[in-house]
Amino acid sequence: xxxxxxxxxxxxxxxxxxxxxxxxxxxxxxxxxxxxxxxxxxxxxxxxxxxxxxxxxxxxxxxxxxxxxxxxxxxxxxxxxxxxxxxxxxxxxxxxxxxxxxxxxxxxxxxxxxxxxxxxxxxxxxxxxxxxxxxxxxxxxxxxxxxxxxxxxxxxxxxxxxxxxxxxxxxxxxxxxxxxxxxxxxxxxxxxxxxxxxxxxxxxxxxxxxxxxxxxxxxxxxxxxxxxxxxxxxxxxxxxxxxxxxxxxxxxxxxxxxxxxxxxxxxxxxxxxxxxxxxxxxxxxxxxxxxxxxxxxxxxxxxxxx
Amino acid sequence: xxxxxxxxxxxxxxxxxxxxxxxxxxxxxxxxxxxxxxxxxxxxxxxxxxxxxxxxxxxxxxxxxxxxxxxxxxxxxxxxxxxxxxxxxxxxxxxxxxxxxxxxxxxxxxxxxxxxxxxxxxxxxxxxxxxxxxxxxxxxxxxxxxxxxxxxxxxxxxxxxxxxxxxxxxxxxxxxxxxxxxxxxxxxxxxxxxxxxxxxxxxxxxxxxxxxxxxxxxxxxxxxxxxxxxxxxxxxxxxxxxxxxxxxxxxxxxxxxxxxxxxxxxxxxxxxxxxxxxxxxxxxxxxxxxxxxxxx
Numbered sequence: 001x002x003x004x005x006x007x008x009x010x011x012x013x014x015x016x017x018x019x020x021x022x023x024x025x026x027x028x029x030x031x032x033x034x035x036x037x038x039x040x041x042x043x044x045x046x047x048x049x050x051x052x053x054x055x056x057x058x059x060x061x062x063x064x065x066x067x068x069x070x071x072x073x074x075x076x077x078x079x080x081x082x083x084x085x086x087x088x089x090x091x092x093x094x095x096x097x098x099x100x101x102x103x104x105x106x107x108x109x110x111x112x113x114x115x116x117x118x119x120x121x122x123x124x125x126x127x128x129x130x131x132x133x134x135x136x137x138x139x140x141x142x143x144x145x146x147x148x149x150x151x152x153x154x155x156x157x158x159x160x161x162x163x164x165x166x167x168x169x170x171x172x173x174x175x176x177x178x179x180x181x182x183x184x185x186x187x188x189x190x191x192x193x194x195x196x197x198x199x200x201x202x203x204x205x206x207x208x209x210x211x212x213x214x215x216x217x218x219x220x221x222x223x224x225x226x227x228x229x230x231x232x233x234x235x236x237x238x239x240x241x242x243x244x245x246x247x248x249x250x251x252x253x254x255x256x257x258x259x260x261x262x263x264x265x266x267x268x269x270x271x272x273x274x275x276x277x278x279x280x281x282x283x284x285x286x287x288x289x290x291x292x293x294x295x296x297x298x299x300x301x302x303x304x305x306x
Numbered sequence: 307x308x309x310x311x312x313x314x315x316x317x318x319x320x321x322x323x324x325x326x327x328x329x330x331x332x333x334x335x336x337x338x339x340x341x342x343x344x345x346x347x348x349x350x351x352x353x354x355x356x357x358x359x360x361x362x363x364x365x366x367x368x369x370x371x372x373x374x375x376x377x378x379x380x381x382x383x384x385x386x387x388x389x390x391x392x393x394x395x396x397x398x399x400x401x402x403x404x405x406x407x408x409x410x411x412x413x414x415x416x417x418x419x420x421x422x423x424x425x426x427x428x429x430x431x432x433x434x435x436x437x438x439x440x441x442x443x444x445x446x447x448x449x450x451x452x453x454x455x456x457x458x459x460x461x462x463x464x465x466x467x468x469x470x471x472x473x474x475x476x477x478x479x480x481x482x483x484x485x486x487x488x489x490x491x492x493x494x495x496x497x498x499x500x501x502x503x504x505x506x507x508x509x510x511x512x513x514x515x516x517x518x519x520x521x522x523x524x525x526x527x528x529x530x531x532x533x534x535x536x537x538x539x540x541x542x543x544x545x546x547x548x549x550x551x552x553x554x555x556x557x558x559x560x561x562x563x564x565x566x567x568x569x570x571x572x573x574x575x576x577x578x579x580x581x582x583x584x585x586x587x588x589x590x591x592x593x594x595x596x597x598x599x600x601x602x
Contacts, residue, residue, distance in 0.1 A: 014486070014488065019400055019415060022396045022399060033427030033435055034425060034431075036432070095322075098318075112588070115327065120516075121577065125573050128569065138352035278427075
């Protein structure tokens, strides 16, 4: 009995060996840092490492929340993500409907390719493109557009109040193509006989959109929105670090949790605060992901992540 | 009659999409135009869609005397090739066992991979580990190892593809013939899984090519190890530094900033490979996304 079980397991040994290299990588790259989150409760000492450093209880966390930064980065992170979710959903659906209703397949392909392309750019390239528009002395906005409108030049990289608008626009420019893709595939999945029946009944285009497309898009919309809400504590580090060119004068509207954690980490004196902010992000972020998934599961089981 | 009620909406749809397509394309046009604009024109008139004077000087400079720049391209290409190859191999090796339904402990292994998508330790512990325990700071490993060598998402996508596209009967036949698992992996799984492996390889390659974070975190002193993105990023930092400080280090920072046209030329060359892989990427996405996803 024992022997046959051992023999049976032996057959599977090659499978476990194949799994092993990737598993080792995940242990090092993903699981070890999870354990390393305890650094938020330690007085970090470079020579002693994470696990050797002395415990300091909630000191780092208390310090973090005593600063005004904690509020600013939380506010910015949530504000930007909420704006991105709303705009990407509304515009994403609009573009998807438009793209599915173009004159011919060829135009459809051109639009789809064009709007997807910026999504593949690195944040560094994105910051160069934005700089060509917003540079104080050579940017096309200050040199051509504003004078043509009779307005004064603006020092974009030191005026915080413009950045909420700029970052929302830049993010839309970059990611709307990707965002509309999933809606396009949902629309393409709708049974064409629905439209034919609607047309026979004399339904207008708007009626078709409202009564056929929206109902069939609703599960996708709700799932995507909930999943994004689950990730509302994480932001695109590149967008917030590279595009504003790390300019200190506009931190009040460009600093998010990810950029705050990075900057604290690089100024070695601030590892404690940075670790506290990172811990705060990981834990609240994880709770939100679980919550979002729970809600998705409630109304559409097949769309839940797990 | 039907034509008419449709065309009104189509005109609106096409107008909006044409305008947005132009909004998307123009910035890339500006970037490529400024890379072939004469530097003096650029400084005097700023960036422009109608440059007064064109000049190939930036590209000539890169080819003739841009040792630092060419080296950075070398690092980008090398890391992208090695990283992608290792990534695809590791992912396929990991995805195959996960796709075997009768494998004991499969649920646990699945969860082990999947959990990394839900929760992560973030940059602080990662940074302290990679620099403290593994000592990768200022070595070429820094560009290769952290974050991009394996992604749980890719593994899950490949696993789902294996499960749905490779019939179990093939495995059974091979096992009856006495083929080893290694042989089955090489002769059945890899060839039949090619479409998904190429697609996921494209994603991995894109992440390596576009990555600037590893260089930012881990390459501090040894700037020979910069990739193109790091080089571009460093130029931005130097310009910011010049704009905000007035001490004696300024000259050394200033001397390491190439002209605007050269910066734009470097950026343009960094975009080129993305144009090459774009069709593969799009082909997948236009029919993909519904592939079955990451659920297990």
